[in-house]
Amino acid sequence: MSHRGPDGSRTYEDIDIGLVHTRLSIIDLTESGNQPLYNEDSSLVLVCNGEIYNYQAVRKELQEKGHEFRSHSDCEVILHLYEEYKGVPEKVLERLTGMFAFALWDTKKEILLIARDRLGIKPLYYSRKGDTFIFSSEIRPIVNCGLVDTTTDHTSIYEYLLTGSVPAPNTIYNEVKCLEPGYYAIVRDSRMNTMQYWDIPIRDGNEWKSEEAVLEATTALLKQVVRDHLVADVPVGTFLSAGVDSSLITAMAVEVHPGIHSFTASFPGEPEDEGVIAASSAKKLRTTHHSYEIKGDFFNDISEQFRYMDQPFAISSALSLGRISLLARKDVKVVLSGDGGDELFGGYTRHAQPAVPGFLKYIPAGMQDNALKIGARLTGKQSLAQLRNNLKIPPAQTFFDRTIVSRPEWALACLNPDIARKVDTQRYMKRLKFFFDRTEGADMLSRVLYTDMKTTLVDEMLTKCDRMTMRNGIEGRVPLLDHRMVEMAFSIPSAYKRQGDTGKVPLRKMLARYLGNDLAFRQKTGFNSPLKQWLQSDPATYGYAQQWVNSAGDIPFLNKEITGATADNIKDARQTEVFGLVCLAHFYGRKEA
Incomplete structure (x- = not known):
């Protein structure tokens, strides 16, 4: 995850939970702005990706009510809103203006609150199996951790070929889903309850x-x-x-x-x-x-x-x-x-x-x-x-x-x-x-x-x-x-x-x-x-596309006859179909490439 946060990383670990954060420093560039963030008595722990744009007004209001802040981070207001509203997620989330995906661990109640911003500007993926719950801003850490079955959702592959992306809330892995925009989830023991807090x-x-x-x-x-x-x-x-x-x-x-x-x-x-x-x-x-x-x-x-x-x-x-x-x-x-x-x-x-x-x-x-x-x-x-x-x-x-x-x-x-x-x-x-x-x-x-x-x-x-x-x-x-x-x-x-x-x-x-x-x-x-024109006129673009569309035929769940026909007919094929196969071949071939 270091590409998302090249400026540093910290972790929080307890018996039942571990939280990891990599930081891209935007607001409060000091050490105190590093995450995880804590409330006054460290009973609440937060990791957050994104920005809270109205944090200054909210911070001032919370300080007037007696809350003490440890940093000047915009994200710290989430902890104190949770305290102020006694852990009611809807009341916390309605006060936030921004883009965010966050996880808040309540050590006293032993519950985890995860939430995604109203429009889905910031991503949040999870996998839940038995008493194990894993979440991340990206899918790769989840599938690489060794705790998740990484079998392919072939319907997602079909939808990808159809649309150029994988439609939510599904992913290309059967056991990994995304939390939808405007939703939060409470995880306690092996139970996960998901609720919508905002709609258009x-x-x-x-x-x-x-x-x-x-x-x-x-x-x-x-x-x-x-x-x-x-x-x-x-x-x-x-x-x-x-x-x-x-x-x-x-x-x-x-x-x-x-x-x-x-x-x-x-x-x-x-x-x-x-x-x-x-x-x-x-x-x-x-x-x-x-x-x-x-x-x-x-x-x-x-x-x-x-x-x-x-x-x-x-x-x-x-x-x-x-x-x-x-x-x-x-x-x-x-x-x-x-x-x-x-x-x-x-x-x-x-x-x-x-x-x-x-x-x-x-x-x-x-x-x-x-x-x-x-x-x-x-x-x-x-x-x-x-x-x-x-x-x-x-x-x-x-x-x-x-x-x-x-x-x-x-x-x-x-x-x-x-x-x-x-x-x-x-x-x-x-x-x-x-x-x-x-x-x-x-x-x-x-x-x-x-x-x-x-x-x-x-x-x-x-x-x-x-x-x-x-x-x-x-x-x-x-x-x-x-x-x-x-x-x-x-x-x-x-x-x-x-x-x-x-x-x-x-x-x-x-x-x-x-x-x-x-x-x-x-x-x-x-x-x-200008991909369409360059597939016709630029030898480098044409050659690269043909090579990778051909290699897509080696992906076990694809039909080599169809990918081969597309490779042979690149100049007349739809550019979206060509690009779709190039990207698919890259995704499944990059470990060997």
Whole structure:
């Protein structure tokens, strides 16, 4: 775990428990800030990964009530909140604003409280078997400890091939799970009780009287959140792309820290290159700007950058993020990212709702199917029959179709036929349906965004941000996913978020005030890479991919015939499928490599 905490480590051991912490020093750089942390009489012991942004106000309040602090660590407030609220987890957690995964051992009650932040910014994995309970910020320490059965969950492998990541709460190991965002667990003896303490609230939005009111309130809150996220005892920077979200976060950060360091990845000469626009924004905002240029050989450092990936992970932008994190580490220790803007304000193409003819609003929902059926029969119009079919598609199915990165038939065929027959191909769909069912009654965009926040955001974006920053010894912070921003965003009517083909309307209008309409309303490009083009034109990229896709055939649970066919056809294969097999081969082959 030293890559997550290169600045030191300490342990706590008692008869029934051991706690281990490796530290990345951000706040209170002195010895007193090292963890585990203790309360006044050492009856409570804490290890925590993350940051508590409102710790100063909470600390002051607790000191006024008589609590004595041993350090200036932001995390120590958790111990004293637990004392103040007599061990009631919900009361402790509702007072915390931040990103965190922590474990608190109560020596008197002999109970362990573990908790994960509301949005899942920080990871927390566990394995429970008999009277043994093991947990960690990453999976590798759990599977390497020798106390856990490491048999593979083949359904997770299928879901990985389908989506590019392993969907929570499962992992690629049958006996290892993750604690879901907004949950805590109490472990006592051999019993584990898990509870949800927070969920994304979807409100009707009636409190918002105008678009201007939304813009002003959202701007004021985001400025405060960015200010809170800049608190650190070490240098802080930002990731800056050509996108709306990172540009806006950087613009607001500059108001607090003029000349702040900004970092971008560029692919000179490629359509995906954001370097020129990012440099232009940096010049206008007067940041101290740094660019990591990638000109070919896409995979040249994948072994090093993905070295600490504890599960197969095939989101190609993770490589770029790892490279600029390594660049950022030379100048800063904390970096603010723009993650979350799309999921909060409907920025992805998949958030566009299918056009529905205006006449349907005059037909009660329960009668629309019959009306379209009769209309198609009488008029012979295929468009009415197609509309009828479209209206019948469950929203979870539509979400599934728009978010998967590989073909289901290909993902299943990649598995050994004997294993493929045992895979639960509906498990991920059931999870999506669960979240859509939970939001029934809300408008469709809100339901889609809620499901995005619970699935792809955590499994892909936040996993990418956490692993690639922590792997390179820096802390990634995501102001847009502060729970105060999330609660406000989900109170805003969808009509104010997405208008026609334009998503993230409030964020774009905020950014226009800083950098003008041309940047604020440019077509979304995303944090992409030119992997598809380089597989066609760059010999190093092509050769590396072919070698590793071929080697994927040696993984026992894969179908060598399918992986071989993909290797032989790399230039015409889907880049997501190629990258998925490269990363899978790396994960299972790195011990021998």
